[in-house]
Amino acid sequence: MPSHYKGTKTELRALNAYINVSRAANTLESAMAAQLAAQGLSISQFGALEALYHLGPLCQHEIAAKLLKSGGNITMVITNLEKQRWIKRQRVPKDRRLLRIHLTPAGRRLIAKILPPHVAAITGIMRNLSDREQESLRTLCRKLGRGTQKVLSGHGVSRAVNAAKARGLSR
Amino acid sequence: MPSHYKGTKTELRALNAYINVSRAANTLESAMAAQLAAQGLSISQFGALEALYHLGPLCQHEIAAKLLKSGGNITMVITNLEKQRWIKRQRVPKDRRLLRIHLTPAGRRLIAKILPPHVAAITGIMRNLSDREQESLRTLCRKLGRGTQKVLSGHGVSRAVNAAKARGLSR
DNA sequence: ATCTAATCGTTTAACGTTAAACGATATAGG
């Protein structure tokens, strides 16, 4: 956005940092989406499978919180995954409002197969930065993210942000 | 995503950097969307207005390239902006395939009014980082973005990435 | 000059996303 904006040095510095974070994230997301598209998975679908793989069976609202997405969205993501037989819904007898989502054997095999190249791709991309640079980038992004949430508190703000705020945004 | 992934130190470092960039960008985007929603604008609508404001009248494909969005999408963005009378389409006599998009006086007033608080918001968020940190963040993100595009070349990849690759991704 | 290529904007179908309203179920207070 800074293209031709006239502002103080402080403003231009902030704008430049802002757009470079945005673009880097967009580029990363496109790269991941392209990689997952080969397996017929969207990023959210992958995220759901990965969460189930590492955390065990989860309810939909837990997945929603994990992925920072709305409940309605997760209904769709899970429905599509179920169509492909990667997961199954299972009513919880103890609390019949809940659906416990668990991987099918095929789903488990899929995510186990997909995960290593996925991690390799991320690691490969990150190799453009030195170890020290990666850690520096992580620290700066965390600091920025935390600060941004403070700024937002109180305003009418999307569910994703609220969800992130509710739990400590992890790591 | 790293939640509970077992991997080498190198992999975990890369994954942590990756998710922190993603989350920071998501948080920033939500903050901007919330701010613009008050004016009834989406991020893309704002981006189009801003481009027209700083660069003068543009054709739709130029706006698409600027915002890294597909042509069909820009058709919709411009259509919605035109409904609200912020911009106007104008056929170019010299090349009748082209539509030159220009701000209406009201549109110019709007973006002129919106821009300062928008910049102030970004500057305010970025104040969570020192000047030196902002510059460091910018540098790291640029380096990462450039590297990622190299990795992508050759694969079937979204238009946005291709567009970014085609022109030098500016700055 | 004519025919072929490429470019521009539009339309369509499909998907992901959100917010809001809803029905089913559970929990807490009287």
Place this chain on the structure above:
DNA sequence: CCTATATCGTTTAACGTTAAACGATTAGAT
């Protein structure tokens, strides 16, 4: 017990996004 409130998952409507097919128009090649 019974009612009010809260939670969970679903549905719907609306929007942004992409890719692909399309018609109109231009530019290039022969």
